Amino acid sequence: MSSEEVTVTLSGSARKALKGTPVGELFEPTERRKLIAARVNGKLVDLSRPLEQDAAVDAVAIDSPAGLNILRHSTAHLMAQAVQSLYPGTQVTIGPSTDEGFYYDFAPPKPFTSEDLPRIEQRMRELARADEKIERMEMARDEAVELFARMGEHFKVDILRAIPEERVSIYRQGDWMDLCRGPHVPSTGWIRAFALLSVAGAYWRGDEHNAMLSRVYGTAFADQAALDEHLELLKLARARDHRRLGRELGLILFDSRAPGSPFFLPKGATVVNELIAYIRRLYARYGFKEVITPQIFRNELWRTSGHWELFRDNMFLTTDGENAAGELDYALKPMNCPAHAVIYACEKRSYRDLPLRLADFGRLHRAERSGVLHGLTRVRAMTQDDAHIFCALDQVAQEVDSNLKMVREVYDALGFEHMELKLATMPEEHLGSEQTWRQTEAMLAEAMGRNGLSYQTNPGEGAFYGPKIEIYVPDALKRRWQLATIQLDFNMPERFGLEYVNSRATVERPVMIHRAILGTIERFLGLLIEHTGGLFPFWLAPEQVRVLSLSEKVESYAKEIAAGLERERFRVGVDVRNEKLGFKVRQAELAKVPYMVVAGEREAASGTVSLRKLRGAKAQSMSVDELVATLKSEPAPG
């Protein structure tokens, strides 16, 4: 080792150190116990990495976000080591950390089942107890290829061949090694608080034409308390699952005779209708005109729109029954856009008609593959708060801005804070020229910039006819679902030959903007249930107030109160069953009715009521007029 000195800037203050010193030794021993890695000139490295040159060095604590990623990545390695010792012949592939944990994809002789998890976990604990040192080695890529080929790790060889660098790093713990960029924890003993959560299939390199691998999901934390807390949160999140709450609250029903197609029970239908009523109020303000369009179209329409070519696999095909050859020459609409193009083209349009904003709550059907269905969030029968804006090129910016504003208004009103914006660009299968695509993508990117919205790019995820601004919202388990979308389309107007006459009396082609604010009502409701835990705001609550009679003696008084509230157009329930008040209160609480009104003999005598708010134990006595005023003061957006 050279005795040369280098200058280290540690947590802001400069000092000298011998070249070749492991970075971990720069820190005080007391400090070292919480350190998992270091950042050298901004790059994450192992604590054992020798110092090569002058550097700024920062500590990475085990419970920091970067530290947790490293810990989880190391836990994935530990799991792979355990798996390979338990199931000979299993090949390893990749095993990254994720937002909340980690996974590792294996190619085992036989797919894993959840019954394998305790056994793997057990072996992991043994290996962690052995506290094996985790060592980093470097070697030439070609050498590594040979090494892994000899080990029979063909997936690793595949990965190596795709790496551009000439030298690669290998991590070793005991007799087990893996190709890996690192960094990792210093030894396996650092891995203490972890849990394996589930197994799943996953395609090699995410391509369904490739081999199906066995993926094991798990998570790890700095200590047991943090892990326990995380597992507890997962449990609570599952209790918010809209499929469970939706059924318990009597909102929706699924039946195996209509897979992927929700039934909205009276209460669920009420919420849906209130959401739609809200959007209609906004339409009046934002200048949309609502239309109603056919459900089933002849394929001629889908050929014109391009759906026949690029969306047919997702369409339910049918016939009018009179087709002699029995051909499926009709299809249920999977989107409204072609119908709106037909409306646009039904008369000669002038620039004075533009922007023409057509809204449609039409029912759409998409033949989604069976394995993707998921409660309300992924369905085959859906309603979008869909609209198509036909406008001149120089009107696009203001229209996109206006719709971004509408998105913000709606998501603020409904308390959706964690939205993520994406720009989805040209997919492999698309209509139109690449030049047009790049141009329209840039217009959407500019719009988000102009509105101060940060976004990420979702390459190749655009619709087949144009790029999309996508707005994602997480569910209770933090899975992200796309809700709102704003899409720019130069193709559909061309395919339908849409035109307008401009102010100089020459013919021009309009641009089409596809957009939805809630997205699909089904998915939106699913997310809304999970976000609110079923506690809808007053204006959306299917039952806004429930009148509880104290005994049979006051049954008619309770009914009278309820009838009065109904006349004020509130959604009222009345519970005059022969039950104790505590029981009725409990049931109203479980049904998540925002207001309970108790009618007993005292109230009947004085013409008052006792008002109890949901989740508020304290009741309040008031006159019926005051009750109505209280309910009327509840806000409704729009």
Place this chain on the structure above:
RNA sequence: GCCGAUGUAGCUCAAUGGUAGAGCAACUGACUUGUAAUCAGUAGGUUGGCGGUUCGACUCCGCCCAUCGGCUCCA
């Protein structure tokens, strides 16, 4: 569609090849109720469907359907 798992009363779950059971909900009755569960009784089942093995199948096997966790795809 692919990999794995699951499917028993309206809901949550028991019953490990030998007569399908509980709690909640429902219904009936008693109690006449004061802000998160009054008591008793009654009824409820082709154990997802079809086929097979067996003297006998909720239980074992095969196919199908649906659902759940992922992957792929997507709003």
